[in-house]
Amino acid sequence: MSIVTPREMVGRIGFYVLVGLVTAFFALPMLWLVATPFDDQPGLALSVPDPTLGNFSELLDNRLALPSLLNSILLAAGTALLVVVFAATAAYALSRVRIPGRDIMLYLLLLLSSIVTGTAAMVPIFLLMFELGLIDSRVGVVLVLSGGLLPAAIFILKDFMDSVPKSYEESARVFGASSFQILRDVVVPVIRPGLATIAVWTIVNVWGNFLVPFILLRDADKQPAAVLMRTFYTEGGSPNLALISTFSLLFSIPVIAMYLFVNRRYGFRFYGGIKS
Amino acid sequence: MASIQLDGLTKVYPGDVRAVDALDLSIVDGEFFALLGPSGCGKTTLLRTIAGLEEATSGTVRIGDRDVTQLPPGKRELAMVFQDYALFPHMTVADNISYPLKIKGLAKPERLTKAVEAGEELSLGGLMERRPGELSGGQQQRVALARAIAVHPQVFLFDEPLSNLDARLRLEARTFLKRLQRELGVTTVFVTHDQAEALAMADRMAVMDAGKIRQVGTAREVFQRPASTFVANFIGSTPMNLLPGVVQGDGVDVSGQRIPMPADSREHVADGQDVVVGVRPEYLTLSQSAADGALHGVVAIIENLGTSALVTLEADGFTVAATVPDGEEPPIGADAWVSAAEGRTLVYRASDGELVDAPVAAAIA
Amino acid sequence: MAQQTALPPAEQPTAPAPSRTSATDVAGLGRGRAAAFVAPAMLLVAVFLVFPALWTLYIGVTNYRLTGVQARTPEIVGVDNYVDALGDPTFHNALFLTLVFVLFSAVLGQNLLGFALARSLATLRPVMRRVVESLVLLAWIIPSSIVAFLWLALLDRDAGTLNALLQTPGLAWLIDYPLVSIIVFNIWRGTAFSMLLYSAALASVPPSQLETARLVGASRWQTLRDVVFPHIRGHVLTNTLLISLWTFNDFTPFLITAGGPNDRTEVLPVYIYNTAISGGQMGYGAAVSLIMLVINLIIALFYIRLLRERR
Numbered sequence: 018m019s020i021v022t023p024r025e026m027v028g029r030i031g032f033y034v035l036v037g038l039v040t041a042f043f044a045l046p047m048l049w050l051v052a053t054p055f056d057d058q059p060g061l062a063l064s065v066p067d068p069t070l071g072n073f074s075e076l077l078d079n080r081l082a083l084p085s086l087l088n089s090i091l092l093a094a095g096t097a098l099l100v101v102v103f104a105a106t107a108a109y110a111l112s113r114v115r116i117p118g119r120d121i122m123l124y125l126l127l128l129l130s131s132i133v134t135g136t137a138a139m140v141p142i143f144l145l146m147f148e149l150g151l152i153d154s155r156v157g158v159v160l161v162l163s164g165g166l167l168p169a170a171i172f173i174l175k176d177f178m179d180s181v182p183k184s185y186e187e188s189a190r191v192f193g194a195s196s197f198q199i200l201r202d203v204v205v206p207v208i209r210p211g212l213a214t215i216a217v218w219t220i221v222n223v224w225g226n227f228l229v230p231f232i233l234l235r236d237a238d239k240q241p242a243a244v245l246m247r248t249f250y251t252e253g254g255s256p257n258l259a260l261i262s263t264f265s266l267l268f269s270i271p272v273i274a275m276y277l278f279v280n281r282r283y284g285f286r287f288y289g290g291i292k293s
Numbered sequence: 294m295a296s297i298q299l300d301g302l303t304k305v306y307p308g309d310v311r312a313v314d315a316l317d318l319s320i321v322d323g324e325f326f327a328l329l330g331p332s333g334c335g336k337t338t339l340l341r342t343i344a345g346l347e348e349a350t351s352g353t354v355r356i357g358d359r360d361v362t363q364l365p366p367g368k369r370e371l372a373m374v375f376q377d378y379a380l381f382p383h384m385t386v387a388d389n390i391s392y393p394l395k396i397k398g399l400a401k402p403e404r405l406t407k408a409v410e411a412g413e414e415l416s417l418g419g420l421m422e423r424r425p426g427e428l429s430g431g432q433q434q435r436v437a438l439a440r441a442i443a444v445h446p447q448v449f450l451f452d453e454p455l456s457n458l459d460a461r462l463r464l465e466a467r468t469f470l471k472r473l474q475r476e477l478g479v480t481t482v483f484v485t486h487d488q489a490e491a492l493a494m495a496d497r498m499a500v501m502d503a504g505k506i507r508q509v510g511t512a513r514e515v516f517q518r519p520a521s522t523f524v525a526n527f528i529g530s531t532p533m534n535l536l537p538g539v540v541q542g543d544g545v546d547v548s549g550q551r552i553p554m555p556a557d558s559r560e561h562v563a564d565g566q567d568v569v570v571g572v573r574p575e576y577l578t579l580s581q582s583a584a585d586g587a588l589h590g591v592v593a594i595i596e597n598l599g600t601s602a603l604v605t606l607e608a609d610g611f612t613v614a615a616t617v618p619d620g621e622e623p624p625i626g627a628d629a630w631v632s633a634a635e636g637r638t639l640v641y642r643a644s645d646g647e648l649v650d651a652p653v654a655a656a657i658a
Numbered sequence: 659m660a661q662q663t664a665l666p667p668a669e670q671p672t673a674p675a676p677s678r679t680s681a682t683d684v685a686g687l688g689r690g691r692a693a694a695f696v697a698p699a700m701l702l703v704a705v706f707l708v709f710p711a712l713w714t715l716y717i718g719v720t721n722y723r724l725t726g727v728q729a730r731t732p733e734i735v736g737v738d739n740y741v742d743a744l745g746d747p748t749f750h751n752a753l754f755l756t757l758v759f760v761l762f763s764a765v766l767g768q769n770l771l772g773f774a775l776a777r778s779l780a781t782l783r784p785v786m787r788r789v790v791e792s793l794v795l796l797a798w799i800i801p802s803s804i805v806a807f808l809w810l811a812l813l814d815r816d817a818g819t820l821n822a823l824l825q826t827p828g829l830a831w832l833i834d835y836p837l838v839s840i841i842v843f844n845i846w847r848g849t850a851f852s853m854l855l856y857s858a859a860l861a862s863v864p865p866s867q868l869e870t871a872r873l874v875g876a877s878r879w880q881t882l883r884d885v886v887f888p889h890i891r892g893h894v895l896t897n898t899l900l901i902s903l904w905t906f907n908d909f910t911p912f913l914i915t916a917g918g919p920n921d922r923t924e925v926l927p928v929y930i931y932n933t934a935i936s937g938g939q940m941g942y943g944a945a946v947s948l949i950m951l952v953i954n955l956i957i958a959l960f961y962i963r964l965l966r967e968r969r
Contacts, residue, residue, distance in 0.1 A: 036778060036790065039771070043793040043846065045819065046808040047800075061817035103699040110695035114687050126703065128962055132954035133711045134907040136927040140934045140943040141710035141717060147724075164706025167699050187346050188379035192393035192444065193367020196687050202392070206383040225801035228909045232935050246803040247913070265804045276799050 548610030772852020
């Protein structure tokens with residue numbers, strides 16, 4: 018290790034240069050996000066900012082900016098609630114009770130959810146919501162997103178449930194606990210990490226989803242941040258960079274925080290297609 | 294406290310797998326009873342059927358004077374300790390022990406008092422606020438026991454209670470469990486695949502195979518008089534010598550050598566019948582001089598067992614093993630003769646492996 | 659039963675300890691309640707996933723439009739939409755662009771860069787490693803609306819950072835090299851997944867085998883080919899299928915170029931949006947969607963077969 022031939026030296030320098038270039042490639046676009054919100058003269062060019070918090074007042078000036086973040090929260094929370102509750106009950110029953118054709122059904126579900134993507138199914142989904150009168154309805158968006166995320170959530174949670182010893186529940190049964198008591202006192206506390214993972218996974222997915230709310234929500238008052246952002250720079254000629262930069266920062270912080278939380282709490286556990 | 298009575302108990306799994314097959318068994322009030330058998334013999338299924346975790350396909354389970362066959366597990370007044378203890382990881386030791394009492398509807402102060410009592414009894418005093426993950430295997434087992442004791446059940450069921458402990462702890466736990474059971478006097482059924490465990494702990498045991506009971510009896514009965522070659526093979530830390538032979542007059546011809554036959558066996562067999570002679574190595578005496586009715590062989594292997602040694606003799610057509618006391622091992626390659634102690638020779642029918650003098654039905658008492 | 663007892667004990671089929679694995683209902687839930695537990699999830703999936711997929715079949719053979727007469731009474735036009743699509747140069751263009759996009763950004767770009775990152779990260783110091791890993795992951799988790807704008811700023815003709823760095827003022831990347839731009843963008847965006855998957859895969863290669871290779875004096879390339887690759891072949895396939903599927907269905911290019919200029923980045927998802935949702939030709943859009951669903955199905959079937967083989 019201590020004696021380094023010139024050839025190895027060149028190789029190692031080359032390696033670090035490459036790593037540096039790749040790092041720069043990934044860092045470069047993100048520098049704007051970090052610098053511009055605090056720049057007193059926000060522009061498209063990168064510059065060392067003359068620090069100011071003045072740009073953040075733009076958030077209040079735009080009538081729709083902050084409410085759109087609230088819309089994002091509503092959509093994410095609503096979907097997370099539906100997905101966690103329904104996926105947990107379904108996964109529990111599928112893991113513990115032998116329902117005929119269970120395995121086939123799970124695979125079919127997974128197959129379906131990976132092929133019927135928002136993109137491939139935007140036409141029928143748009144028409145379905147149109148016929149149901151759910152265009153411009155946040156509930157409609159939550160339902161569509163839940164339907165798409167549930168299969169993978171059930172699959173992941175069922176795997177998780179399968180790893181929980183059945184003797185926990187059997188033991189409680191011998192003590193005379195009812196199935197509701199078993200669920201509340203034993204199962205839910207034991208699978209809480211799994212539920213948290215699914216909740217975070219759902220929230221991150223919904224938070225960043227553009228297409229579904231984009232085609233289903235026309236009313237700017239109901240649009241989430243991901244969709245509303247477009248109006249900041251496509252309407253009225255030149256983009257409002259003070260607004261876009263501060264809004265972007267605010268909008269990205271929750272998912273980054275959640276990623277850090279999951280990473281620290283549970284480690285970045287790897288569930289096949291965790292993000293779709 | 295209660296007895297347990299099983300009548301024609303059958304458990305069939307989908308695919309016509311008979312895990313428990315028309316089984317009759319009665320376990321006396323206060324008894325420490327072992328279900329023993331190789332893995333897959335149905336012993337755990339039987340225990341779970343008694344618990345109510347498995348629904349019986351047919352037959353009845355009675356605990357005391359109640360028919361509990363149709364009752365859910367919670368109404369059978371029994372407590373079960375699982376192989377992995379099934380301690381709830383998110384509850385403290387105190388909460389784990391008092392959880393069954395909470396289900397029974399006891400008020401919080403009362404159930405905590407009882408949990409502490411049960412904990413004290415199993416010397417868990419300083420551990421009540423810990424989580425199961427912070428306990429050693431032996432401590433976890435005691436928590437599981439305390440949880441079972443706290444509800445004062447009619448019956449205890451233990452599924453492989455010692456299998457999750459390391460070898461040294463297992464011996465301690467064996468003594469401990471036996472004393473605990475004696476003190477509490479609660480009817481206890483436990484499942485094990487380890488014959489030494491069953492012999493050491495149980496008042497009586499049932500040896501099972503393929504969903505059926507092969508023999509029921511005390512440790513001594515099962516050890517000394519295995520009802521079949523299957524049981525003979527399964528019980529004992531050194532396997533029983535099983536020598537195929539042919540009945541000739543008042544003896545058995547084993548590959549050209551002749552050994553005497555117990556008089557009470559003789560009347561059950563015909564001349565020329567194929568039999569299997571069984572003698573435990575512990576009941577064989579080895580000598581280095583020829584004796585009447587002894588089997589001759591050449592010393593091939595000597596295995597040290599601590600206070601004794603297991604000597605394997607090779608003869609023409611069979612091998613036979615005998616234990617000799619420490620320090621009396623013959624040299625390898627020497628000629629040696631073994632003869633059975635009075636009344637220790639068992640004769641099995643070659644056809645079905647049962648004792649010649651005991652019809653099948655008599656074995657299930 | 660008679661047959662069973664007639665068998666000698668030794669030959670009786672030993673039940674493979676069915677007690678633990680095949681208990682029909684450990685929680686005492688009962689079939690009825692179990693069905694009730696599964697039902698809400700299944701209902702949502704049925705209405706918002708299964709039904710739309712099936713409905714695509716029907717819409718695709720109609721002249722359904724959002725406005726006008728056909729909105730109220732769509733007529734069955736048979737396979738006209740499919741014939742139209744297959745003969746339409748704009749569809750050919752979209753299909754070709756999608757193929758190039760998936761091949762270069764996912765199959766080659768993300769795959770190779772992800773693998774290279776996973777391999778080199780292991781040799782870096784922990785601090786460096788965490789920095790690089792975090793940056794790659796950030797690119798993956800920041801919402802697409804934001805990253806799209808970040809790239810618009812980066813590639814801007816007049817004030818863009820890229821032109822400033824390369825000293826190519828006035829170069830309009832998104833107009834002169836639109837397809838290359840979104841390919842590079844997608845590599846930036848999605849490499850994290852490949853990196854994570856390959857990191858996990860590489861960690862599963864038994865160290866003893868790597869050491870054996872070192873002991874016999876194998877070169878780095880020989881080790882990679884003879885020891886590492888056989889171990890992660892399944893992962894490579896899994897990764898390639900998944901990232902292809904996702905890239906194929908990715909709508910984010912729309913946020914950067916909206917398909918332009920002159921349809922030069924109009925990949926299939928954008929094409930469907932522009933013709934069906936924007937242009938109102940629902941029947942035609944559904945026909946193209948069905949083609950897309952079939953391609954998805956083929957990729958997914960490969961993937962599921964892979965999953966089942968490995969179980």
